[in-house]
Amino acid sequence: MVKDELNVDVPWEGRAIGLLDLDAFFASVEQLDHPEWRGKPVIVGGDADRRGVVSTASYEARTFGVHSAMPAAQAARLCPDAIWTHGHFDRYREVSNEVMNIILDETPLVEQVSIDEAFFDVTPGRYSRESPVSICRRIQGRVSELGVSCSIGLGVCKSVAKVASEAQKPRGLTVVLPGSEAAFLAPLPVRAMSGIGPATEARLARMGIRTLGALAASSDDMLLSELGTMGPELRARAAGTERAAVGERANPDEAKSVSNERTFASDLTDEQAIRSALDATCAMVARRLRRKGLAGSCVTVRLKKDACTSRTAQARLDEPADDEALISPIAQRLLGQLWHQGMPVRLIGVGVSDFSAPRPTQLGLFDDPEELRRRETMRSLHKTTDALKERFGDEAIAFGRDLRLRASTTNTQPQHKEDA
Incomplete structure (x- = not known):
């Protein structure tokens, strides 16, 4: 069973993995630094007349259909009154580091996967006996005090946390209680899971697989023959049974x-x-x-x-x-x-x-x-x-x-x- 509004003292058994995703991050920082832009459509990206691409669009701009990776020329047509900026990456990194330090105050098991996303492990008994839901609410509150917002997904593994983080944006906290992950994932389309792009989605559709439930019910042998070693890995993630560990105290400055x-x-x-x-x-x-x-x-x-x-x-x-x-x-x-x-x-x-x-x-x-x-x-x-x-x-x-x-x-x- 999935609950979006939970008592912070809800009992939790087993692993608790969260995924924090900063909402419209680049645009949110620009609105933070330019109060006169708040409540208005803001687009961070390249020039419309020079093949630019949208990096991030505020939620006000998204109501016009603008989204990340869209050609800037198309975004300009959809939202002609938007405020445009090329962005300030050093400033974004500064705010990102503040957010990561907030998570590190709760647990050393933090794995930053991008400037605006991080997995974290708040399994009860490892570093705290507090409810994981309570910890997530506190993280959200402290991030909000910085002047930006985040959405958090909480579940028993990375795959569930990632999908859950997308369920209620912005400012969402989606909690998938232990034992309810299969029911949460099953009705969702396969594209809801990261790692499944248009090409893989099309190949799965040719196999009659269109939902995560259907993918979870498929045989490893069939998936292996059709998708190689990636197939069984995708099935485990769709079933919510993968158990990849969260890296300890990941340092974003230690670049690969x-x-x-x-x-x-x-x-x-x-x-x-x-x-x-x-x-x-x-x-x-x-x-x-x-x-x-x-x-x-x-x-x-x-x-x-x-x-x-x-x-x-x-x-x-x-x-x-x-x-x-x-x-x-x-x-x-x-x-x-x-x-x-x-x-x-x-x-x-x-x-x-x-x-x-x-x-x-x-x-x-x-x-x-x-x-x-x-x-x-x-x-x-x-x-x-x-x-x-x-x-x-x-x-x-x-x-x-x-x-x-x-x-x-x-x-x-x-x-x-x-x-x-």
């Missing part, structure tokens, strides 16, 4: 990768323009690496020639790096594997990962002293420009490649959800 991508207002076809844009994107990633104190050994380049077609290539560096002088040459080499003359480029993305290798601490025996001096000079220059931008803003100083990229991109606010 650092990346950046830019969508262009008009397709790039000129090789010099494409390579210049790639250099500028590498510089953005390098700056973020230095800010985080990270150096990575693996470089990934991603290109999109249209909305549906993307290509990716990857290569390793000889040593961990946080400097565009080392990252860009590898990225340029990878470009040769992905792009050919005449191919339009809609999007360029660069990522750096594998932070496990230690940073070199001494010079190699055969290192070229002149090359080392050149590297140190460039690194000193980059650190100086970093400091100027941190103090005076990104517009304070720029290379020619940065100005060209700035003029050609859509200004869509990146959400950096890949840095998890």
Whole structure:
């Protein structure tokens, strides 16, 4: 049985996993910082005339049909009177960190999955004997005091908590009591569960499976033959029987990768323009690496020639790096594997990962002293420009490649959800 309004002292047996999801987060922070925008439609995203995309829409804008990932031009047609902003990611991260600290006050078992979502384990007896429902209500109250709101799903596992968090947005608390998860999930369409996109939904429909109840009742053998190893995993989640643990005290600053991508207002076809844009994107990633104190050994380049077609290539560096002088040459080499003359480029993305290798601490025996001096000079220059931008803003100083990229991109606010 599922109850949305429960006494805070309701008995709870077994695991208690919550999923906190901040409501229309980017737009909510903008309304918090601009009181005159409250109650009005606000859209955080790129420019409508430059292939921008909606990052987040306030609930006032959603009543017009605007939603995340919608082309900005379409959103502008649906809601012509909306207030638009490119967004302020540093501010969003600041508020996000405050929210995560509120959850950490209740339990060290917190797994942040994106800037606006986190799983947490409040199983009675682990760190508190208090009712999990009471804890969730307290978390919601403290988040509200920050000036933003959240919705929380509570159940016996991550899958149930995730689906429940979507049931009553905004400001919802949906509690799925232990033993009632199958009844809660069964009537829902398969797309209600994360991890089932349009392609998987279509494949399940061809098998006659359209609800989570039907998926839970399917045989593992049939699902394995049709969907591979993913099939039985989806069945367990649809039945509410998966038991994945919540990671302990996840640190959002311990990124698995650092990346950046830019969508262009008009397709790039000129090789010099494409390579210049790639250099500028590498510089953005390098700056973020230095800010985080990270150096990575693996470089990934991603290109999109249209909305549906993307290509990716990857290569390793000889040593961990946080400097565009080392990252860009590898990225340029990878470009040769992905792009050919005449191919339009809609999007360029660069990522750096594998932070496990230690940073070199001494010079190699055969290192070229002149090359080392050149590297140190460039690194000193980059650190100086970093400091100027941190103090005076990104517009304070720029290379020619940065100005060209700035003029050609859509200004869509990146959400950096890949840095998890």
